[in-house]
Amino acid sequence: MERIFAAYLIETPYDVEQAAAVLAGEQSSGTFISTTQELEEFRKLYAARVEHIELQEEVSVPSIPGNYKEGTVFKRAKVIVSWPVGNFGYNIPTLITTLLGNIYESTQFSGLKLDDFEVPNSYREHFRGPKFGLRGTKALAGVELKQPMIGTAIKPSLGLTPEHTAQLVQKLADAGIDFIKDDELLTSSASSTFEERVEKVMDVINAQADKTGKKIMYAFNITGDFRTMQSNYETVVNAGGTSVMVSINSVGWTATKQVCNWGGLSVHAHRNGWGMFNKHPFFGINFPAYDKISRLAGVDQMYVNGIENTFGESNDSALRSIKSCLKPFLNSESVLPVVSSGQWGGQAFETYNRLQTTDLLYMAGDAILGHPSGLEAGVLAIQQAWNGAINGKTLEETANDYEEFRALVYKFANRELLNSESVS
Structure with missing residues (x-):
């Protein structure tokens, strides 16, 4: 047996x-x-x-x-x-x-x-694995395999109206973003009902796709009881969306698998609460086992921490998680690792050096939404960081080459670095 x-x-x-x-x-x-x-x-x-x-x-x-x-x-x-x-x-x-x-x-x-x-x-024979996975998700978002997906989450997490969210999505779309998501705290709130948010956001995304030929991926947070998730899922499908987000630790693996089984959208798995299972070094579950459960369920995108993350996970551990998402499992499509937690572009260099891959979704929040020169400069700066890393340049060289990325270095990196002769 x-x-x-x-x-x-x-x-x-x-x-x-x-x-x-x-x-x-x-x-x-x-x-x-x-x-x-x-x-x-x-x-x-x-x-x-x-x-x-x-x-x-x-x-x-x-x-x-x-x-x-x-x-x-x-x-x-x-x-x-x-x-x-x-x-x-x-x-x-x-x-x-x-x-x-x-x-x-x-x-x-x-x-x-x-x-x-x-x-x-x-x-x-019994588990399909991810329907879209890494390659399919990138294709849905119109991103070439040789480039990382660049994404961000809508902030503030709560309080924005659907109209305000749509206005922010428009600015991010004009800036050239690949991926946007609801915050995990936002499902359907007093200020932003789910149906209206989907309508307003997808009006912007569909119009942008008609104009540019590229359809930005927006992961709407459908988390709820089973009937709520099914209704929300259908709302996104009917509006022409390409992705939904589920807080997998909140709804459980059976519900997560059912969402994946519907098969029409790329499922973005948010692992909020992960620290309860993993943060203690000798109690709980390590990510490779957790990742395989998620792949049996069929999720397409999985949250992981990145290099120098704000949650205190070691770089080696974070990189092990990314590699786990990319590792073959039952010959199914790899999961797209969603690299997050305090990523501002400066970590792109060590991330690429140690992984030698662009098979990831790189989430930058404050670096994009809080760039001194605005959203467009924020998206451009993250793209510049990854272009520099892929082309073998150092952080210092890339900061020298690009004004927008240099502004992020001033904001996030050690000031001593900026006073060095290598950065003018």
Whole structure:
């Protein structure tokens, strides 16, 4: 029988082998103690197996506080556990229950993090993956593969009327933006009902497309209960939109998959609340596992943090997330990584140097909306930064070449850099 393999980072005050056995038992047969009903044949067919244990360091302070005796040593390890597919079939909620179930509450673990998992090839027959993904989303937005998509979110998050939002969209469209989105806090508010916002914004985008031949992608936030999402989705389709946004941690994976199954729009997955699952270094879930769940659901665009982000995630971790989106999974289309959190263009250089790809959506908020010379200069400055990075130029050289990007360097970068002889 085919099996699913999952890698965990564990920390335990117990013997590592015993703790790993508890993990496998709790998440398959439901117990790590043999019962009279648990025949050996039954265990062979349905029990999880501990496939590999890689011992790591020992620590004297637990990652998660607990009732531990003074002097307790906590052992860390990377553990690989497998389950037969027959335990849960091709059911995302049951898969998640298995991978992220009661083990997090177990006394055996002072730290536990799902790092990654692999599914067998048979999953290809049951999960389509992203309908549009990276390539299809770029095509919908009229962006060449050799260029990054440049995007921003409407700010302020709340309070703008549909007319004001449409006016801002017009300015961004004239500036040459590729992508715009609702804020995750905005669905349908007293100042901006969903239907009216879609109508006003799409009037601008459709008119701009008729004039220029390029249709800007706007991700409308349809997050809500199931009926609300379905109604909002249909509103966007009928208005000629190309994308919707869903707060995936708020609606859950079953609802997210249903939105993706409708298949008419590129689904922009916002992971707000992600820090609850990931920010602790030894508790929760790492992005590669989270990303694979999202790809089974079928999302096309996935939020990640970027280089030197404002959320405090390390550069290595952020880059691992971007690479995870681009990595082949079940031969499905790659997810478009949405690089965000304090991106102003200065990070484009290290991002490109370390990834050597433009397969991303680069979100810049304050750098575009707050550029000293206006929105058009803001969009142009981000484009200049990426052109410089792609052509092998340094930040300093690019700032020397382009007035608009130089203004961002003055606003965001270290002032000492601007006083150097390399930037005139």
